[in-house]
Amino acid sequence: MKRVRSTFNNSPLRCLTLAACLFAAPGLALAQDPEAQTQQILEGIQNGERVQIQLPDPEEQLPLDELRKFTEVFSRIKAAYVEEVSDRKLLESAIKGMLSDLDPHSTYLAPKDYEQLEESTSGEFGGLGIEVGMENGFIKVIAPIDDTPAQKAGVLAGDLIIKLGDKPVKGMSLEEAVKLMRGKPGTVITLTIMRDGEVGPIEIDVTRDVIKVTSIKSRMIENGYGYVRITQFQAETGSQFRQALIGLEEEYGSDLDGLVIDVRNNPGGVLQAAVETSDALLDEGLIVYTEGRIQSSRLRFSAKAGDIMEGTPIVVLINGGSASASEILAGALQDHGRAVIMGTQSFGKGSVQTVIPLDETHAIKMTTARYFTPDGRSIQATGIKPDIVVRPAELTELDGRPFFTEADLSGHLEGGNEGDSRDKQDQDTESQASAAERDYQLNSALNLLKGMNILNRKEQDKNQ
Template sequence: MMDFEQNNKPETVMDNAIPQPILKESVKKKIWPVIGIVLLIAASFGAGWKTGNKGYTFEPKTFKVINQSEMPQTVDYQLLWDAIDTVSSKYIDQPIDQQKVLYGAVSGAIAAIGDPYTEFFEPKDLQSFRTDLQGSFDGIGAEISKKNGQIVVVAPLEGTPAQRAGLMAQDAILEVDGQSTANWTTDEAVDHIRGKRGTQVILTIFREGKTEPFKVTITRDKIEVKSVKVVYKEVNGKNIAVMTISKFGDDTEPLFNSYVNEILNRKVDGLVLDLRNNPGGYLQTAVDLASNWVQEGQVVVTEARSDGDIQKYKANGNTRLSGIKTVILINGGSASAAEILSGALHDHGIAELIGEKSFGKGSVQELVELRDGAAVKVTVAKWITPNGKNLNKDGLNPDVEVKLTEDDFNNNRDPQMDKALEEIMK
């Protein structure tokens, strides 16, 4: 399993965004937030079906679902099996695809929880999800998620068709090729947005500040983006490193470490850490990167679970960048692991935050594999910054707010970066 802080998915989504899950690495079987009721349903599906004269019947079973805040309640899942058996035997267009019925029942049960980050993956969807952090796929290159019931752009990745087409963080995707996204899950949106390179997809976008939705036609391409890059700027005779981290994926830590060596060799005077439009990724990577600034033993982030269990993730103590003045750029596309790193450096007084309020994706998802290659991703915990801020509820507010307008975007201006360079020179 992998513990993500998902943050949802990139189509990767990058069309994996979450914000991308914050993933707590563990392909073994850690815990992505998973809910007991879901596991019970999945297990009973596997064990309770048997062939009958009318297609499928279920041997009655009753399970207890425990609500921590109330007395235990008895839930009779025979209702579910009765409904499925009735439809299977009476529906006019036979035969019914029982596999679809099974997946639909599990998916519906999990969707009823009402958490956009808790979801069921069919085998094909699980495979797609696992490619999200690996950095190579065909699509448009935009991280998407579901927020307030809408499919929204969390982050257009740099150098991708999505960025070239002008998509922006927080754009709401109302339609994909004329189909409404109103009732879609993030995975369904990803399935429709992704496609073979060279093909086109038409998105209907609503953007805050605009009075009407508008359409954007994007030609899909192979998306292969390194998660870390560094450029150097000469500002008033001082050498400033600008490190951009686009996600916390498989290649992030080795690339980061390589660039840190380069930065130290260059003896830079300051570092701008650009986490704008970073949808998140692996939790441990965020902790390890924070340890380049945060002193050994100090808390980077606290994980609070529903059962009251508290786990503190602490810096491992290499602090190679602790002597370099650092500022961090964030915006509405900064989520999950990006918020953990930003919150840790901010709360320990190491870095000032500049830009716009972050996304507010501070929950942990646990990925649990089920039978036949399916899986459940469940929210199991929330992230708290060292100073006690609930990332999932509040997000992060910048110390210095600087807006990036559409006019700035269209004219290649970056007042947020300008302000970061100004602040680092003080």
């Protein structure tokens, strides 16, 4: 028989190709190194053993057909698009498409976008003062920021922006829409919006301005009851929150009887700031944890010992504009039973974005994890459900005094201090009516705190 000479020439790659047709006996483990694996296969063949090669998982291989499509589209655009397009622009557009198609919060940050992101987290930036996202191809207002042009002009959480000036937003990316909304301070842009309850579109003129966000606002709403408004979670919010609580107690001259924390229309911000704010009110336990595919996205944040309010009753106000870091705070206090959550269901942004620099001027903002409350609840797309649902309302107080009283009887016996009492009662009634008209949810929170305080005092008296 004529012997045919092999043309493989002992090439390792060719040997692997030949050996791929054979099968292995059970128990034969092949080395991971390609050269060592090749030698092991050859030895197995020489010894008459059946050798099995573990082929790569097709699911883990590069999708060659899709890559061919990409290069084909790239070539056709370069050759036939109506205007000449640079390779750089096409590649940047491809990167933007990869990220924007993942979820509404992942995006490519060109130099100007990167700079604007850093400005917004530091507390001063230009524009209208609204946090926005994408919904069905339109721009949705997550929340207007307090004391900004958008809020003063009447933009509300949940508004759907369909036109910016004379340009429809359908088909725009979120980055393109944000660029149009930003501009020189003093210039006016007309927002055309759709709003629940309105028959047709509404046009709102907003004057651009430099946005300086004050993260924390605090005041006494009534003797013994403090109010802290958190407009946005910035780098210094945690320390500012502690300072605000200390300032309220110094103003009152004693420990507070109750506290309202208002995070309505707070679009979120820095994760660490929400953790620090929660930590100020918790004595121990888990605050929030995150879960993602990479190890660095799996984090756990726990409270250090020491509740700055020492158990003072707290009500947290939330609504559909409360998102992200606001929901972390509300969820942590709710799970630990540290506060009563009041208002309406929150926005439901339970994902964490990481800014990954590519170089000194470019970065990507990418969703890398979901966050969970201490009890393991994911807020993503579900939000925080309040313990007590209180919807926004405006009340008109009716005259609640009796039609006919003892004081109206002819010759009634004087009480000695009825004049002062009546005057004080009328003043208190007017004050409460005014508060209810301004903010029904806040007034409901105040009444709840008063009720909790009364019950606590009765319980203390009972135990003495």
